[in-house]
Amino acid sequence: MGEESRIERALSVQVKKRGGMAVKFVSPGLDGVPDRIVLLPGRRIAFVELKAPGKKPRPLQEKRKRQLEALGFPVYVIDRGEQIGGVLNEIENRM
Numbered sequence: 001m002g003e004e005s006r007i008e009r010a011l012s013v014q015v016k017k018r019g020g021m022a023v024k025f026v027s028p029g030l031d032g033v034p035d036r037i038v039l040l041p042g043r044r045i046a047f048v049e050l051k052a053p054g055k056k057p058r059p060l061q062e063k064r065k066r067q068l069e070a071l072g073f074p075v076y077v078i079d080r081g082e083q084i085g086g087v088l089n090e091i092e093n094r095m
Helices: 003-017 059-070 081-093
Strands: 021-024 036-040 044-050 075-078
Touching: 003 021, 003 036, 003 044, 003 081, 036 081, 044 059, 044 081, 059 075, 075 081
Parallel strands: 044 075
Antiparallel strands: 021 036, 036 044
């Protein structure tokens, strides 16, 4: 299992512990979408792109990130397991 897969699994576990879901996001016909949609209690929603440590999103992934953010949705990029708690705290605390 690669490091990105380990991070993705850790994200799913942490989201579940908080009573939420980390749904795999696959959109046929629309490449470059984030890997997961994170749904937390209280109607909290965010998109998460997972990368191997030190890797950056591809240009098309950056474009999709900007499109989703322009619609008002938060999009996070996680490339280290240590980032997960902070990202989930931020999603929980969004107004």
